[in-house]
Amino acid sequence: MNVLGVHLLLELKECNPKLLDDLDYIRSAMLRAAHDVGVHVIGESFHRFSPQGVTGILSIAESHISIHTWPEYGYAAADVFTCGSALKPAKAAQILIELLESKSPDIKEVRRGMLPLVAAR
């Protein structure tokens, strides 16, 4: 591995709007994704907005997983940022896509921390 981390930016379109407005559901989906890829949750922050929308952030020992939802557009912006080559962020992304029932997901991968010293390892 020649980078410190992999950051997946998920554009989750055409989700189930009802699920996007359900804080408990969003939280359990994120914890499920974290658990299934073996990352370690070290903190969390969840909030439901009025009249709609949820923000959820899991701080993980390996970086973070976040979701911000816009039920009115059936859209969620999710991030899965992990460091460590043993992890599979794409698997966590897939779990979120399935659990939020996104019919039109898009994933952009950004490599974080491409540093000479890391690359030389």
Added chain:
Amino acid sequence: MNVLGVHLLLELKECNPKLLDDLDYIRSAMLRAAHDVGVHVIGESFHRFSPQGVTGILSIAESHISIHTWPEYGYAAADVFTCGSALKPAKAAQILIELLESKSPDIKEVRRGMLPLVAAR
């Protein structure tokens, strides 16, 4: 504005390593950036790792600000994700660059939530 949010991914290289390992300093830098651009903090999670490194996440009403640091490389991966056209995420990014004393910062901008309904507004 024809997108829901702007997400700045900051590659902060050649930072002051001492500052990157100081949880209180990282937290105050992030709160300063949030305050100076007028976003509203609704939650936070901070953690210092052993032997080194800090993770900090501010959940804001307008999305999130996060930092993960690797003092051993003088590097931090920071994110400033804001929704709402009145905000200036680039200003928050600049504050973080200055406060972490990054001599080689790189900023990538990603537009989040480019949706037909939003674009038609």
